[in-house]
Amino acid sequence: MKAGAHKHSHQKQELPALTDRLRRQSRKITGPRAAILEILRQHPHPLTNREIFAEMSKGSGDLATIYRSMHLLEKMGMVKRFDFGDGAARFELMAEGDDGHHHHLVCTKCSEVVEIEECFPKKTEEKIAAKNGFKAVTHRLEFFGICPECQR
Ligand SMILES: [Zn+2]
């Protein structure tokens, strides 16, 4: 990894390690929370609450429970929220000690999502910060286009 790059990895995390993180923060591993973590673990891309709900087995939680759980998991730094500009919050699992900062390339035809590792050099943010007298400048950015499959 380049010096000054944002720290982010897409390594698949183990479920026991995830539930252990919940436990360490004195949070109960409720059925829905464990189910949500397991679903997110199996999807390397951000999911909406509705997509998580659709993956959940019947009876293991309703949509309201998922909304509440996502809010809590986000506060705990276990998931990161992404916004693709369509009004639906998307969540992705965050590795421990990771700031989760990365970008996505989204197909506007089929909604296929590609994880993007490229990012602005930290220097750009430092320059913007210095120029405007800001501190702790960061950014959000998602890319959109047409995937190879949809070009056929
Ligand atoms: Zn991602």
Ligand SMILES: [Zn+2]
């Ligand atoms: Zn596509």
Ligand SMILES: [Zn+2]
């Ligand atoms: Zn970035």
